[in-house]
Amino acid sequence: MSTVTITLDGESVEVxxxxxxxxxxxxxxxxxPTLCQLDTLTPVNTCRLCLVEVxxxxxxxxxxxxxxxxxxxxxxxxxxxxxxxxxVLELLASSVNLDRxxxxxxxWMREYGADPxxxxxxxxxxxxxxxxxxxxxxxxxxxxxxxxxxxxxxxxAQHSFAIAVAGRGFESxxxxxxxxxxxxxxxxxxxxxxxxCPTGALEFRAEFxxxxxxxxNPEAQEVTRTVCSYCGIGCNLELRTQxxxxxxxxxxxxxDITSGNLCIxxxxxxxxxxx
Numbered sequence: 038m039s040t041v042t043i044t045l046d047g048e049s050v051e052v053x054x055x056x057x058x059x060x061x062x063x064x065x066x067x068x069x070p071t072l073c074q075l076d077t078l079t080p081v082n083t084c085r086l087c088l089v090e091v092x093x094x095x096x097x098x099x100x101x102x103x104x105x106x107x108x109x110x111x112x113x114x115x116x117x118x119x120x121x122x123x124x125v126l127e128l129l130a131s132s133v134n135l136d137r138x139x140x141x142x143x144x145w146m147r148e149y150g151a152d153p154x155x156x157x158x159x160x161x162x163x164x165x166x167x168x169x170x171x172x173x174x175x176x177x178x179x180x181x182x183x184x185x186x187x188x189x190x191x192x193x194a195q196h197s198f199a200i201a202v203a204g205r206g207f208e209s210x211x212x213x214x215x216x217x218x219x220x221x222x223x224x225x226x227x228x229x230x231x232x233x234c235p236t237g238a239l240e241f242r243a244e245f246x247x248x249x250x251x252x253x254n255p256e257a258q259e260v261t262r263t264v265c266s267y268c269g270i271g272c273n274l275e276l277r278t279q280x281x282x283x284x285x286x287x288x289x290x291x292x293d294i295t296s297g298n299l300c301i302x303x304x305x306x307x308x309x310x311x312x
Contacts, residue, residue, distance in 0.1 A: 045062060045113070046112060050065060052064070070145045077194070097117065135181075138179075176237070177210060181236055194296070194298045198223055200222075200224070232288070232297055260278075263276060265299070273292045
């Protein structure tokens, strides 16, 4: 395959043509924060955390989707880039409850000196009721509209198209078609949306109940990899257990059969064990 040469933070780097700037940076051991990017999903450039500076470009560019071009000069940690990331983190944390976000987020807040209090009192911009289903809980006050759930429900994985972004501006939200109940929508309860959610807006019912009871204890949990027994495809499962009870089921992102995705049986069919 043909290659291109770029200058990345002052160093000459040769990468395969078509490689994104984000992947090029990762290959060189440089961390670029992102909340909406996932290797198994189509980039949608929504969180704006992965912006980098490209010489000659008027604006910062999303590294998750911008392919490297020969001769490109890229800065992943310039003052302009750091200022942009700090602002994004402050705006997110001041308007959305991020207490259950991915662990890396707290580190990014410290690294970029983000102070959400500068943006206001931390009130949620769009208040929505918490929705309890039998299998999982939807808490959209934690939603940052990263589109991951929409993408995995659509052409990237499930092809159910049960959810999409409705509304505009501050009224934007994740919704089913015609805003119907989830049980009346095209949802097949595969739970793949939970698997990709970075902020805890979508959560296993078992996990939510334990958190509400103050009994959620990650330090006491074990993760066991096994093979789903419901059919012969061979999907790998990662069973997270606490006190002899399965509290979360995921699948490895790098598993060549699932790419992290499961069906309703694989995701929720084992939860009866130990109950």
